[in-house]
Amino acid sequence: MKTAEIKRRWLEFFERKGHTVVPSAPLISQDPTLMFVVAGMVPFIPYMTGVLPAPYSRATSVQKCVRTLDIDEVGKTTRHGTFFQMNGNFSFGDYFKEEAIAYAWELLTGKLEDGGLGFDPERLWVTVYQDDDEAIDYWLKNSSVPRERIQKRGMKDNYWSTGQRGPAGPCSEIYFDRGPEYGVEGGPEADEDRYIEIWNLVFMQYERADGGTKDHYEILGELPKKNIDTGMGLERVAFLLQGVENIYEIDQVRPLIDVAAELSGKRYGANEQDDVKMRVVADHIRSALMLMSDGVTPSNEGRGYILRRLLRRSIRALRLIGVSEPSFERLFTTSKNAMVEAYPELEESFPRVLRSALAEEAGFRRTLEAGTVVLEDAISNAKGTLGGDIAFLLHDTYGFPIDLTQEIAEENGLSVDREEFNRLMTEQKQRAKEDAKSKKVGAAGLQVYSEFRQKGETQFLGYESLSAEGRVLGLIRDGEVTQSLREGELGELFIDKTSLYAESGGQAADAGIIRGDGFELEVLDVQKPVKGLFSHKVRVLNGEVTTGTIAETLVDANWRLGACQAHSATHVVHAALRQVLGPEALQSGSFNKPGYMRLDFAWGEALSESAKSEIEEVSNLAIRSDLAVSAQFMTLPEAKEWGAIALFGETYDESVRVVQVGGPWSRELCGGTHVSRSSQIGLVSISNESSVGSGARRIEAFVGIDALRNLTRERDLVKRLAASVKAPAAELESKIADALEELRQANRKIAELEAAQALAKLPALLASAQEIAGLRVLSAKLENTNSESLRNLATAARDQLGGKAVVILGAEFESRPTVMVACGQQAIEQGIKAGELAKAASAELGGGGGGKADLAQGGGTDAGKLDAAIAIAAGLIR
Incomplete structure (x- = not known):
């Protein structure tokens, strides 16, 4: 019986029993204390604890789950898998023990033609909690299982909880006897390899405390209602009904083993060590597929780190059975085909999943090739313990996760000095320095710059080196040419050769220093005031620099790295834009500096959130793919023939520099500095998308460590908001x-x-109305009444007083005086206009006002004159 068929029978059975069929929740847990959904009941915990009212009294689901605590057992046992499916039926204060037991027996032993699973009742055993005689009675009443096949067990085995504060209760487990060839007689107490647990009925009626052990923990009291939480392991039932040896050989997993065997040229079943590795590959690829389909992406933190570990363990297991070529495309496609009948949504998400998986595979294969050589050499020379410095080198330089290093070391009988590793990690963080800040200084006139340019073009050597030696051609102070700059002075320096990049092409200038015999200058900015001339704006830190002297330009290495990351990120995002939106989304301007990039592009409408997410994803997938970044000079016609993108509004020389990322994926004319491989960018995090004019949009993003810091700030903000x-x-x-x-x-x-x-004051106000010039005039000052209430009261009074009404009300609210005037139709016909009265009153208050003839409002700033303002308005009537 196919696994998807077992799932279908389960859901249909319980639907017939009045249960609401609830789709599987995503693997990403909504419970902040859990990284993933680890059990079928996790989505229902709020209903069981009474935190939320249950929307149904009974429910059933087949829940996707991930557990990695026993990851080292994967492939070695019949039943340990990182991804598994838990069939569950739940009652929230509806039925309890007896019905749960009866349902389980009926479904398990029911005939196939009646929708049952067809288990032989003679091969089923039951365990109950040691004090739960009631459960034994129900089993004897509602099944054919004899008393001798019901065993009592302690809290460790037959009392269920999540392992932390929350719902708990005694449970009754159902086991299947695989036969004497699999172990000794005696039921689950004797051998749990022969007797396989297939269903756990949890009688969820208590709340447990934090702490304690698996054998003992404090019970805080009863839950608001007695609940049923059952879990039948779908993979376990599948391997028993399909007649295979373990969960890795069922129809949803075995195809992956077959692919691994074919790729390796080994026969599954011929060698247990190879079999374990093939099962690891099958389990981990399936788990990764399901995690990525639910939105988890490889990373170095949290869920992404778990996913990355699964993917990297798969690659390494493949290498250990002789598979060195890329294989994720075939393996993921095979897994998708095996799972799509049960989860049709995999078809839609698969292109995204595969892109991410292939990028991760490519990146880690390079990591393995470089790092394994170092690690193997270190292992061969180690005696008992692998040094923390080696582990740090592998992590810092080769991207080896520390747990992978530890795992490989342990396989070779070594431990890892984690204390030294942790110390080195801490020191690395402490070495991080603040980015250099630039400061602009006064510039000279164009004529002065032109004169310096006539002496020759500044030769930029910064593509090849972070330092260059040249001769100082001239100096400027306060816009005038000078022969020297002394300590503390600001000025401009011109040199024939420089390694410092001048702001251009959207890239900010380099930070650094210039030094020579007896002087050192801080570089505040580098500009090109005229084409071909570099002006270094400097502050003299010490000594004196003079025209004609030899000086060395030194680029701040951290600044240059950040600048390279940001500029390459701009190219990557531009390519991602064109990939997602189309070739018409062409860059029209940019600016980048360490940690930040801004890109303007042609587009007529705001980007949707999904488009922004896809652009960000494509950009980071390209980064993780470790694409080669290169630059070469060629003629402009050659560049155009090559497909290089020239940007709006730019003019180019006949000889141009073309920068490409990943070959034809991104080719642009560019004079900026770049990383050598895309992975060096680190990370791109889009922070904003906005309009910069008709038909033009702007994307802003953080890059590298700044992107990480920004995401961390946002994550912390979400945490604080969530906590609040x-x-x-x-x-x-x-x-x-x-x-x-x-x-x-x-x-x-x-x-x-x-x-x-406010309206409650109306009767008293109406009684105070006076006859003035044949009109019914009501004027009054009210306490603590806002403008809306004042308006309602004025119009209500006008309506009550009739057509001859003139109502003038004033009030001070939050230190602001307001006057409201309302006039009836006959008063208006006699020449009384509400707007004129409000304007006169407002003038007294030091403000303004006005409105229509029948209703107007005014106000001001001097609340002390509110009485006088009302009197002035009333006086105009007379």
Whole structure:
């Protein structure tokens, strides 16, 4: 029976029993204490604990799960897998022990033609918690299992919880006897390799505390309702019903083993060590496929790190069975084909998943090739312990995760000096320095620059070296040519050869120093005031620099690295834009400096969030792919024939420099400095997308370590916001939306109450109305009444007083005086206009006002004159 068929039968059975079929939740857990969904009941915990009301009284699901605590057992046992599917049926205060037991027995032993699973009841055993005699009675009543096949076990085996504070309870497990060829007689107590657990019925009625051990932990009390949480391991049932030896040989996994065997030229079943490695590949590729389909991407942190570890363990296992060529495309495609019947959504996400997987494979294959040589040499010379310095070198230079180094070392009988490794990691972080800051200084006139340019073109040697020696051709101070600059002075320096990049092509100038015999200068900026001339804006740190002396330009290496990362990132993002949006999304301008890039491009509308995400993903996939970055000079016609992109508004010489990233993927005319491989960029994190005019958009992004810092800041902000609303980060958006809606409703209620409170004053106000010039005039000052309430009260009074009404009300609210005037139709016909009265009152308050003839408002700043303002308006009527 195919695994997908078992899943279908499960869901249909419980649907017939009145259960709501609930789709599997994503593998990324909504519970902030869990990285992944580790059990079928995890999405239902809020209902079991009473935190949330259950939307149904009984439910069933087949939940995707990932556990990696036993990753070292994968491939070695019949039942350990990192990804697995848990069939569950749940009751939230509805049915309890007896019904759960009856359902389990009916489905397991039911005939295939009736929708059951067809297990032989003579081969099923049961365990119960040692104090749960009630469960034994229900088993004897609702099944044919005899008392001698029901075993009592302790808390370690038959009391279930998540391992932390939360729902818990005694459980009853169902085991299948595989037969005497698999072990000794005696039931699960005797041999759990022969007797395989296939279903766990948890009678979830208690809440446990944190702490304790698996054998003992504190029970805090009963849950609000008695719940049922069951879990049947889909893979375990599948391997038993399919007649294979373990979960790796079922229909959803075995095709991967077959591909691994074919690629390696080895026969599965011929050698246990090779078999274990093939099973590791099969398990890990399937797990990676499902994780990536649910949005997890390889990284060095959190879930992404777990995924990366699975992928890298797969690559290494393949190498150990002789597979050295790239193989992820075939393996992932095989896994998708095996799983798509059960999860049709895999088809849609697969192109994205495969792109990411292939990039990770390419990157790690290079890491392995370089790092393994170093590691093997270190292992051959090590005695008992592999030095932390070696582990740090592998991590820092070759990208080897420390746990992979440790794993390989342990396979060779060595331990790793983690203490030294951790110390070196800490020291590396402490060495990070603040980016240099540039400061502009006054510039000379164009004529002065032209004169220096006539002496020759500045030769830029910074592509090849971070230092260059040249002769100082001239100096400028305060816009005038000078022969020297002394300590503390600011000026401009011109030299015939420089390694310092001048701001151009969107790239900020280099930071660095210039030094010579007896002087040292801080470089604040480098510009090209006229074509071919580099002006170095400097501050003299010590000594005196004079015209004609020899000086060495020295680029700040960290600054240059950041600049290279940012400029190469600009090219990568530009290529990603064109890949995602089309070739018409052409760059029209840019600016980049260490840690930051900005790119303007031709596009007529704002980018959707999905488009921005895809551009960011394509950019970072290119970075992880470690694409070669190179530059070469050629004629402009040759560059155009080669497909190099020339940017809007730029003019080019006949000889141009073409920078390419990943060959034809990105070819642009560019004079900037770049990394040698895309992976050196590190990371691109889009921070903003906006309009810069009709038909033009702008993307801004953080690059390298600044991108990481920005993401960290945003993550921390989300955490703080999530903590403030007491919700998991994944629920933050809905929580804030709910809070805003509650605030809007509260404000409406407050407004209604204030209006009602204001209108309660109406009878007293009406009684104070006076007859003036044949009109019914009401003028009054009210306390602590806002403008909206004042407006409602004025119009209500006008309506009550009739057509001859003139209502003048004033109030001070939050230190601001307001006057509201309302006039009836007959008063208006007699020449009384509300706008004129409001304007006169507002002038007294030091403000302005006006409005229509029937209703107007005014205000000002001097609340002390509110009485006088009302009196002035009333006086105009007389």
